[in-house]
Every structure is written in C-alpha cells, then in structure tokens.
Amino acid sequence: GQNIDQPTEMTATEGAIVQINCTYQTSGFNGLFWYQQHAGEAPTFLSYNVLDGLEEKGRFSSFLSRSKGYSYLLLKELQMKDSASYLCAVVDSNYQLIWGAGTKLIIKP
Amino acid sequence: GAVVSQHPSRVICKSGTSVKIECRSLDFQATTMFWYRQFPKQSLMLMATSNEGSKATYEQGVEKDKFLINHASLTLSTLTVTSAHPEDSSFYICSARELAGGRDEQFFGPGTRLTVL
Numbered sequence: 001g002q003n004i005d006q007p008t009e010m011t012a013t014e015g016a017i018v019q020i021n022c023t024y025q026t027s028g029f030n031g032l033f034w035y036q037q038h039a040g041e042a043p044t045f046l047s048y049n050v051l052d053g054l055e056e057k058g059r060f061s062s063f064l065s066r067s068k069g070y071s072y073l074l075l076k077e078l079q080m081k082d083s084a085s086y087l088c089a090v091v092d093s094n095y096q097l098i099w100g101a102g103t104k105l106i107i108k109p
Numbered sequence: 110g111a112v113v114s115q116h117p118s119r120v121i122c123k124s125g126t127s128v129k130i131e132c133r134s135l136d137f138q139a140t141t142m143f144w145y146r147q148f149p150k151q152s153l154m155l156m157a158t159s160n161e162g163s164k165a166t167y168e169q170g171v172e173k174d175k176f177l178i179n180h181a182s183l184t185l186s187t188l189t190v191t192s193a194h195p196e197d198s199s200f201y202i203c204s205a206r207e208l209a210g211g212r213d214e215q216f217f218g219p220g221t222r223l224t225v226l
Contacts (some may be wrong), residue, residue: 042155096219098120
C-alpha cells in the first residue's frame with residue numbers, strides 16, 4: 001500500500017530551528033509537496049521537490065532523497081506565526097496526491 | 110487516519126461537456142466537505158465549502174453556476190464542472206472534516222486531474 005509518515009506533533013522554541021521529517025512508500029513518484037496550514041484556513045504551498053537535494057526559500061528549506069523515500073522541511077529562526085500544521089504530500093505514478101496526516105508544530109516563547 | 114476517496118482520478122473531456130467528480134468519506138461522516146483547485150506548484154485554492162443538506166458556500170470569484178456542488182449525504186459530495194473549457198483544466202481536490210470525540214480534523218482526497226481538450 002501507499003504510505004506517508006510524519007510526526008504527529010513537534011514543539012520548538014521561538015528563534016530556533018526545527019526539522020520536520022516525511023518518509024513515503026508510494027507506487028511511483030512525481031514530486032513531493034510541503035504545505036502549511038493554519039487552523040481553519042486552506043493549506044498554503046511551501047515547496048515542491050522532484051529532484052534530490054536541498055531547496056532553500058527564505059527561512060524554509062526542503063530536502064528530498066528519492067532513493068531513501070525521505071524528505072524534510074527545515075524551518076529556521078522560528079516565529080510564533082509558524083505555529084501551524086505542516087502537510088507532506090507525494091504525487092504518485094498516477095498523479096494522485098498521497099497525503100501525510102500532518103505535523104502540528106507548536107512554537108513556544 | 111480517516112480515508113477520503115475521489116472518483117474519477119483522471120478525466121479527459123471535450124470542451125463544452127460537463128464532468129462530475131465525487132468525493133467520499135469512507136469510514137467517517139463528514140458534515141462539511143471542501144473543494145479545492147490547484148494550479149501547478151501553487152497553493153490549493155479553496156473553491157467552496159459544502160455542508161450536508163444545505164447549499165454550498167462559494168469563495169469570491171468562483172462561479173456557482175459553473176461549479177455545481179451537491180452534498181446529499183454525510184459521506185458524499187459531488188462537484189460538477191459544467192460546460193468545461195480548457196482553462197478549467199486543473200487538479201481538483203476535496204477534503205472532509207471530521208468532528209467526533211472532541212476532534213476537529215480535515216482529511217484530503219487524492220485529487221482528480223481534469224484535462225479539457
């Protein structure tokens with residue numbers, strides 16, 4: 001079957017760095033998305049990785065290793081507004097989106 | 110976690126035809142379902158919120174007569190793209206909200222890729 005694993009919840013301190021991991025087993029791979037979702041709002045696109053490596057975009061970076069079925073989202077200089085759920089989603093060989101359950105990130109002062 | 114399915118997963122149609130997409134919550138009851146549209150490498154755009162037994166609430170700029178939403182039961186919502194045109198080609202995603210046992214969670218479907226020729 002197809003499966004996406006990410007931690008249910010993480011806690012970090014304002015100003016620190018946090019890494020949210022995502023591992024996947026899917027039938028084929030056509031890219032991986034990271035989304036941020038605040039409670040009651042639609043998810044916001046953060047990144048899309050289809051090739052191995054690290055992509056940096058401001059305070060957020062996303063890494064992909066296709067051979068390991070692994071990705072992470074790195075958030076630097078954490079701010080209180082970064083408290084949200086972070087969703088990992090993989091596009092499989094049929095271009096279907098396989099969603100992770102999301103990681104709730106709690107930022108403490 | 111709870112499962113949300115969509116059917117069909119991919120559809121190709123001619124311009125001017127109508128396409129119906131189904132969204133089902135398989136193991137829970139969803140009083141609220143959401144319909145999103147995604148353009149390549151962009152955020153999910155919320156189109157409408159569908160409540161069982163009542164009319165859907167559409168976001169600004171979304172034509173309700175073009176995107177017909179029906180939420181006839183607690184496990185099924187449908188989105189019909191009427192008189193589809195090439196610019197309607199997109200990835201349509203639904204999600205279902207589960208309110209049970211003190212939880213309030215949203216589960217996403219796998220998406221439907223629509224290509225209008």
